[in-house]
Amino acid sequence: MSNDHPTDRDRPISGQAPTTDGAAAGRYPPGYDPVTHTYTPPTGPDGQPVYPPGYDPVTHTFKRPEPSSDAACPVDHEHLHEYRHVPPALDEVGDRRTMVVTGASRGIGHSIVRKFADEGWRIITISRHAFEGNRCPWEAGPEDHVQCDLGDREQIPLAMIDIKRRIGNGKLHALVNNAGISPKGPNGERLNSLTTPMMSWMQVFHVNLLAPIMLAKGMFEELKAGHGSIVNITSVVGSRVHPFAGTAYATSKAALTALTREMANDFAPHGIRVNAIAPGEIITDILSPGTEEKFLPLIPMRRLGRPEEVAELVHFLCSEASSYITGEQININGGQLL
Numbered sequence: 580m581s582n583d584h585p586t587d588r589d590r591p592i593s594g595q596a597p598t599t600d601g602a603a604a605g606r607y608p609p610g611y612d613p614v615t616h617t618y619t620p621p622t623g624p625d626g627q628p629v630y631p632p633g634y635d636p637v638t639h640t641f642k643r644p645e646p647s648s649d650a651a652c653p654v655d656h657e658h659l660h661e662y663r664h665v666p667p668a669l670d671e672v673g674d675r676r677t678m679v680v681t682g683a684s685r686g687i688g689h690s691i692v693r694k695f696a697d698e699g700w701r702i703i704t705i706s707r708h709a710f711e712g713n714r715c716p717w718e719a720g721p722e723d724h725v726q727c728d729l730g731d732r733e734q735i736p737l738a739m740i741d742i743k744r745r746i747g748n749g750k751l752h753a754l755v756n757n758a759g760i761s762p763k764g765p766n767g768e769r770l771n772s773l774t775t776p777m778m779s780w781m782q783v784f785h786v787n788l789l790a791p792i793m794l795a796k797g798m799f800e801e802l803k804a805g806h807g808s809i810v811n812i813t814s815v816v817g818s819r820v821h822p823f824a825g826t827a828y829a830t831s832k833a834a835l836t837a838l839t840r841e842m843a844n845d846f847a848p849h850g851i852r853v854n855a856i857a858p859g860e861i862i863t864d865i866l867s868p869g870t871e872e873k874f875l876p877l878i879p880m881r882r883l884g885r886p887e888e889v890a891e892l893v894h895f896l897c898s899e900a901s902s903y904i905t906g907e908q909i910n911i912n913g914g915q916l917l
């Protein structure tokens with residue numbers, strides 16, 4: 580079993596197949612354009628957006644939220660500071676640094692929010708499930724959490740409205756596209772070029788590749804105003820065949836690496852940097868038993884990576900310390916590719 584984003588191996592792939600007949604069937608809310616996938620809500624007499632019936636701008640979903648877990652936070656906090664109130668991180672004109680990070684509920688994304696919270700950033704999180712406040716809260720965690728399935732193209736434009744409203748002053752300093760899925764077969768087996776169902780291809784590419792560009796494009800003006808930094812989390816599997824990670828996952832990550840390069844070129848004239856981080860084998864809460872033994876001989880440093888180590892690198896790429904770096908992909912893998 581893979582330790583390389585085992586994200587969804589225990590659950591069936593969620594979300595709907597993309598459709599083109601939704602408008603005709605009346606599935607889209609007023610103001611949603613199913614061709615461009617943009618959403619412009621009508622405004623009321625007070626100039627505020629009027630959300631469609633059934634849409635909850637707080638949880639930002641039409642679906643019932645799944646029950647949250649009371650389980651303890653699975654992340655190893657040994658290497659993290661205790662949560663504490665720290666002075667807010669400010670930009671050059673004194674505005675609080677604000678980031679959006681996808682997939683913050685577990686693993687690497689969770690360590691990213693812990694790191695940035697410790698550094699005084701304001702963090703807006705996106706994931707499918709409701710904020711699990713009992714596990715590991717940080718300042719304004721529940722208030723700044725947007726529930727959205729990044730595999731559902733109809734939800735992303737709606738989520739964008741909610742995020743923009745939360746950003747408030749129109750400035751975004753960082754966008755971290757961290758959420759990723761890597762479906763496995765019914766018995767946990769690797770899905771290769773011959774065995775990957777088309778639905779899986781669509782879902783994987785939507786979450787891993789299309790959602791990052793939809794979010795970056797959707798928040799372009801805010802990122803421009805904040806001289807922002809975009810970090811895409813790719814993977815070691817984008818450059819070579821991996822024994823566990825499936826073909827759709829690997830190719831989506833390779834495409835995200837290429838997209839990082841293209842975006843860096845297009846966004847640079849607007850003062851926005853775009854980089855990628857390609858983790859190797861990082862310990863998350865859903866590592867399979869035996870993974871360490873399997874991979875240690877292949878890793879010159881003879882250990883797996885920690886999510887906190889990836890978070891440090893994300894912070895570097897979102898800080899002034901990396902102000903002249905764009906279009907790069909930084910490997911973090913203990914020498915796995917040497």
Ligand SMILES: NC(=O)c1ccc[n+]([C@@H]2O[C@H](COP(=O)([O-])OP(=O)(O)OC[C@H]3O[C@@H](n4cnc5c(N)ncnc54)[C@H](OP(=O)(O)O)[C@@H]3O)[C@@H](O)[C@H]2O)c1
Pocket residue numbers: 582583584585586587681682683684685686687688705706707708709727728729730731756757758759760786812813814815857858859860861862863864865
């Ligand atoms: N761990 C590794 O060894 C490794 C190696 C290379 C690359 N990576 C990459 O690093 C990133 C984080 O991986 P991880 O190991 O931390 O994974 P993880 O522990 O499984 O966490 C994945 C996160 O993504 C969110 N997510 C999944 N599907 C989503 C969807 N459709 N919409 C919105 N959010 C979604 C999940 O939250 P919800 O379930 O609440 O939605 C969760 O917070 C991924 O891009 C992965 O591909 C990981």
